[in-house]
Amino acid sequence: TLRASDGFLENFGPALLARVAAEAPGVRLRFLHKLDKDSAPLREGTVDLETGVINRETGPELRTQALFKDRFVGVMRAGHPLSRGKVTAVRYAAAKHISVSRRGTEKGPIDEALAKLGLEREVAAIVSGFAAALALARSTDLVANVPERHTQTLRAGLRTFPLPVTTPEITISLLWHPRLDADPAHRWLRTCVREVCAAALRG
Numbered sequence: 001t002l003r004a005s006d007g008f009l010e011n012f013g014p015a016l017l018a019r020v021a022a023e024a025p026g027v028r029l030r031f032l033h034k035l036d037k038d039s040a041p042l043r044e045g046t047v048d049l050e051t052g053v054i055n056r057e058t059g060p061e062l063r064t065q066a067l068f069k070d071r072f073v074g075v076m077r078a079g080h081p082l083s084r085g086k087v088t089a090v091r092y093a094a095a096k097h098i099s100v101s102r103r104g105t106e107k108g109p110i111d112e113a114l115a116k117l118g119l120e121r122e123v124a125a126i127v128s129g130f131a132a133a134l135a136l137a138r139s140t141d142l143v144a145n146v147p148e149r150h151t152q153t154l155r156a157g158l159r160t161f162p163l164p165v166t167t168p169e170i171t172i173s174l175l176w177h178p179r180l181d182a183d184p185a186h187r188w189l190r191t192c193v194r195e196v197c198a199a200a201l202r203g
Contacts, residue, residue: 002193003032003041003050006131007150008172015196023192035128036102042177049189050175063181065174065190067197070147072110072170074161075137082143089164093119098133098144099126110145113165134158147172149201 009031020027032041034052039059041047054064074092076082082095093114101108114121127133130146134154137144145163146155147170174193180186 001030001032001046001048002189003034003047005034005052005150006129007147007154008051010131010153011150012193012196012200015200016192019192019196020189024188039175042175045177048176048180048186049193051172051193052175053170054173054175058175061178062175063178065194067172067174067194068149068201069169069171070149072145072163072167073148074163075134075144075146075151075155075158076161077138077140078157078159080141080143080159083159083161087161087164089114089117089119092143092164093121095121095143096124096141097121098136098142099123100128100130100133100144100146101126102128109167110163110165113163113167117165130154 013031017029020029032047034050037052037055037057039057039062042050042062043059051067058064074087076095082091085091099108111121124142125136127136130144130151131154133144133146134151136142138158148160150172174190176186176190
């Protein structure tokens with residue numbers, strides 16, 4: 001059982017399933033949607049492996065391994081008014097935005113970076129996931145801000161641009177409970193996920 005975001009599943013799921021089918025055709029992968037960062041499912045054994053960003057909510061006893069680094073990019077529909085000319089910090093801040101937050105909060109690193117320039121953006125919608133943000137951006141004049149590598153497949157047909165402000169990179173990691181550290185099947189699955197991610201990012 002692997003808990004991951006929609007973006008991870010869209011981008012890396014097909015290759016992971018192909019790898020598992022080739023190496024262990026009797027194994028069935030169960031993907032669970034990641035609704036929060038609660039470590040209880042890993043502790044309780046209802047989830048074997050998880051992908052995500054480590055933060056203060058991550059259980060201190062969990063084993064972790066970095067998979068790849070990601071950075072945020074801006075996304076808008078083709079033909080969006082912002083797509084005409086250079087996307088400056090001023091023009092970017094003047095657009096209406098979609099904020100992605102599981103907790104429903106409005107402010108984040110992008111707002112902090114804009115504030116340093118004396119700018120503020122208007123958040124018109126708050127959603128809980130990147131897939132929802134991209135779906136809204138596809139059919140409105142709202143601008144979404146999403147991790148580049150995590151949403152590569154989901155962004156097809158949309159216009160992607162570098163953010164006109166500097167925001168910190170994020171590290172996507174594998175997380176698991178220490179009791180499974182030496183388990184041969186679990187070690188094999190961790191290797192599959194690591195190598196599938198590495199191959200996708202090279203390709």
